[in-house]
């Protein structure tokens with residue numbers, strides 16, 4: 455019987471595409487205070503600062519492309535006969551652009567915005583400006599569709615359900631500092647799954663995994679998933 459697989463990705467998988475990680479040297483959180491740009495309180499204090507931070511990140515998507523790690527996951531999904539769930543903490547769209555059909559964005563998406571009044575979510579490629587009116591109510595109520603610190607990550611029911619039934623959990627390019635994602639390895643282990651980390655260096659949670667592969671995602675991910683497919 456084929457294995458039921460859950461993959462979790464973090465900023466490390468997009469690093470080689472040119473999107474800065476959060477916590478590595480020179481990462482996004484070195485140049486921006488989390489409290490200012492990634493909390494509901496920061497947004498209430500200074501909405502234009504927060505909008506311009508995410509406008510910049512949204513614009514950056516126009517100049518980056520998926521790397522071999524994103525492509526390898528999309529290829530695997532296409533060719534694998536068993537159950538496969540791809541969960542990402544990333545808010546970029548590189549998995550989709552690599553060809554992944556079904557991507558669970560637990561921390562939201564840069565290319566979507568949300569009405570703060572109705573909760574409705576809309577696709578949105580460009581900057582959010584103070585003049586922007588919400589398509590549903592006409593108010594100046596749009597915010598990035600991004601999960602900020604202190605907010606509830608998205609799709610937790612689907613994710614925990616899949617983790618509670620999986621045979622293999624693979625975590626790629628995440629430092630293991632941010633929960634609940636950092637705790638997925640335990641949930642998978644409780645279901646008896648084999649757990650593997652693929653990261654540039656041992657993450658904060660490295661000891662919780664059965665196996666760790668340390669190296670660049672663009673090299674290790676294609677290598678790992680090619681042999682997983684051959685042996686499935």
Ligand code: NAD
Pocket residue numbers: 488491492543545561600601602603604605606607610611614632633634
């Ligand atoms: P936190 O502890 O403040 O909040 C975590 C939230 O998740 C809480 O509301 C908690 O109730 C909920 N939660 C925890 N486990 C859950 C589960 N099993 N099912 C459902 N809900 C659960 O955590 P935090 O470290 O402040 O981070 C909050 C989230 O915001 C994280 O996912 C983080 O990555 C994200 N975030 C995103 C950005 C960004 O710019 N993209 C920035 C900061 C934080």
Ligand code: APR
Pocket residue numbers: 463464465466467469470475476477478481543544561626627628629630631632652653654655657669670671672
């Ligand atoms: N290949 C593999 N791993 C890499 C590479 C690479 N080329 N480059 C960096 N890494 C690893 C780093 O060693 C680090 O452990 O990726 C990890 C990135 O960690 P973080 O910057 O902390 O990113 P992430 O774990 O995704 O952050 C989680 O925190 O601020 C929030 O919402 C934000 O979703 C984000 C969450």
